[in-house]
Every structure is written in structure tokens, then in C-alpha cells.
Amino acid sequence: MRYGSPYRIINFDSRGLQKINRAINNNKMEWETGVVPEAKGRVLRKSEVTWINDESVNNILLEACDYCNNGNWGLDIEGVEPVQFGIYPEGGFYDWHVDQHNARLNQVRKISMSLFLNEDYEGGDFDLELYKPGTEPRFESFKLSKGSAIFFQADQWHRVRPITFGVRKSIVAWFYGPPYQ
Numbered sequence: 001m002r003y004g005s006p007y008r009i010i011n012f013d014s015r016g017l018q019k020i021n022r023a024i025n026n027n028k029m030e031w032e033t034g035v036v037p038e039a040k041g042r043v044l045r046k047s048e049v050t051w052i053n054d055e056s057v058n059n060i061l062l063e064a065c066d067y068c069n070n071g072n073w074g075l076d077i078e079g080v081e082p083v084q085f086g087i088y089p090e091g092g093f094y095d096w097h098v099d100q101h102n103a104r105l106n107q108v109r110k111i112s113m114s115l116f117l118n119e120d121y122e123g124g125d126f127d128l129e130l131y132k133p134g135t136e137p138r139f140e141s142f143k144l145s146k147g148s149a150i151f152f153q154a155d156q157w158h159r160v161r162p163i164t165f166g167v168r169k170s171i172v173a174w175f176y177g178p179p180y181q
Helices: 014-026 055-072
Strands: 007-011 048-052 083-088 093-097 108-116 121-123 126-129 139-142 148-153 158-160 163-166 168-177
Touching: 007 055, 014 048, 014 055, 055 083, 055 108, 055 148, 055 168, 126 148
Parallel strands: none
Antiparallel strands: 007 148, 048 083, 083 168, 093 158, 108 148, 108 168, 121 163, 126 139, 126 158
């Protein structure tokens, strides 16, 4: 069900950002290359990711998701998957993709979020497809300020354009619920 805005942008307060940054700094960084298994030989992503397992971060993100969801979509959300901290070096990108798939038995990703953690890079715009075929362009581009996040339904196509200078840092989260009826 879609109603309201197709996306919602919010700014996290300094206390929430401090908790998120503390979780990142306290995390034992076990980096892995961002992988997209359905790529079939095509490079869809160039980034490094690690996972943040911190209940206080999950609670902050769930509260923000509830705020966005209740004001826009009214989806049945039960929880958040493990939170991903990603870095995109120069040349890093993530081509067009959707996040929605069955993450666990009887659960589906319904809302996605990307939280921007820095601004000292060039390129790396976040594109979100919003318009029907034949519309040019079919997407809007976002380069949000540090501490801002964009929430959108997980079945929307989106990408991160190549980084041309510096390193882009972000937190990504996927909020799930029961299958649609």
C-alpha cells in the first residue's frame, strides 16, 4: 500500500547520532566486500561493509522508522534486520537494486533506510526511482547532510552513484514485517 510521500527524510538528534557513532567505534570491525549474489557476473557494488549489533542503535532506528511509517505508509513492521555500516571509497558505488526480499521465514523487508554519516566526499548521490516509465529522469537525487536519513519502501529501485573524491560513510537498515496479504 502506498500513500503519502514515497519517501521521508528526517534528521537524527545529536544524542542519537552519538549512540550510533559510539556503537560504530566500539564495534569490532570485521569488514567484508559488499556482495550482491544475483549480479550474475556483473559488478553491482563496490564498497566495504560491517555489521553493527547494538540494541540501543536498533531501538533508535526502529523509533525513527515508526515515526516515518505512521506518517506515510502504515505498514506492519515487527523489527529491524542487523544494521549495516558501509564505506564507499573513491570509485565505490551500488548500482540500481531493490531491498525487498524474504529475509526470514514469514517475514519480508518493507522499509529501507540510509543514514548519511559524513559530507566530506564528492559524488555518491543517492538516487531513488519515483516516477513511471517515460518520465525523464525517473528518479530524484539526494545528497543529505550528516545525520540525515531517507526512509522509503523496500521495493523501490535505488542506487548510490560512484564516489569521485573522498569516502562516503552510511548506516543502512531494513525494517521487516509479515508478508503482504
